[in-house]
Amino acid sequence: MFTPFEDLDAVLADLVATARDILGDTYVGAYLQGSFALGAGDVHSDCDFIVVTTAPPSGPVEAGLRALHDQIPTRRGHWNQCLEGSYADLASLRDVAGLGVPWLYCDNGHRELTWDTHCNTPHTRWILRHHGITMDGPPIATLVDEVPPEVLRDAMRAALPTLLDDLRTWAPFHVAWTQRYAVSTYCRLLYTLRTAEVTSKRGALEWALDHLDPKWRPLLTQVLEDRALGWDPTQPPRPGSLDATFEFAAYAAGLPAPASTTRGPRAGR
The missing domain is CATH 3.30.460 (Beta Polymerase; domain 2)
Known part of the structure; x- marks a missing residue:
């Protein structure tokens, strides 16, 4: 299997x-x-x-x-x-x-x-x-060598400032799936910046609940709970969730770069 x-x-x-x-x-x-x-x-x-x-x-x-x-x-x-x-x-x-x-x-x-x-x-x-x-x-x-931690971190640093603009080139923001994808992707970028590891969307959201400002817990919880909704092109974002996502994006992009590796939960949660 x-x-x-x-x-x-x-x-x-x-x-x-x-x-x-x-x-x-x-x-x-x-x-x-x-x-x-x-x-x-x-x-x-x-x-x-x-x-x-x-x-x-x-x-x-x-x-x-x-x-x-x-x-x-x-x-x-x-x-x-x-x-x-x-x-x-x-x-x-x-x-x-x-x-x-x-x-x-x-x-x-x-x-x-x-x-x-x-x-x-x-x-x-x-x-x-x-x-x-x-x-x-x-x-x-x-067949694959180890990836140096700074290579992972550099890729995340490069992706953070343009993530929303990059998403707009292929993902419609009037669809709820995109709102959830944006939040979870920001969490994955932040997780890798802090740990030099990679985790799943769920693992990154759970890590963010424990490590980021508590003000974001309602948004992070909404994204976790709505995962079960899947892809539905007719389903709009929940009221207020898109504005909260844009605010979270600005917060994530403005966080200081980590001074050292802080290991989070193992990948795959």
Whole structure:
């Protein structure tokens, strides 16, 4: 069992077997990262994967992977619309020198693969190194080096000032899901800044309840409790929650940088 869901495990097993056949001698292994690797995946989660290869897919191999992912979301079943991940070549995955290299990427529920850096991030590498689930192949910790703490912190420092503007490029703020996503993402950034580790959205919200100004507890509790609502494009944010989110964003961006590492709860809460 890779996840708590038998039907998701069946989808993943088929993905791994088919990708392995397509990649042939360039196939190394297949792994879970993201919320399921952190022990926090639920029915509202994406299922984040990484397939490691000896070389970036090209030619007939790339065409085969594109055909596979064009077909998967047309299948019946919830989890066929929830796969998100990349095909990462071993050389650029190994250490942080490979950050910024585009990988062949499957966006959540999309049928067209793109070359993108979405999964090629310090936090993805950290999750893989410390919590990655091996579905097939050698242990993932043998393929990914440790991520230096300051690399993680620098990425969070760079993301904080522009997070809201970045969200507006793809997430509609008239939808309640976006309001919750914004708050939890700020909490994850702050958690990593303080701990040089990565945790789930729930873990970051619970950490924030314990470590941030108590004035934010109503907002943080609202986001935690509303997680069960999932994605509904017709559902507006709760009254007042969007203004509170914008105020929280300004608060988070204005917090002083940590002087030293203060370890929070282990990732995956």
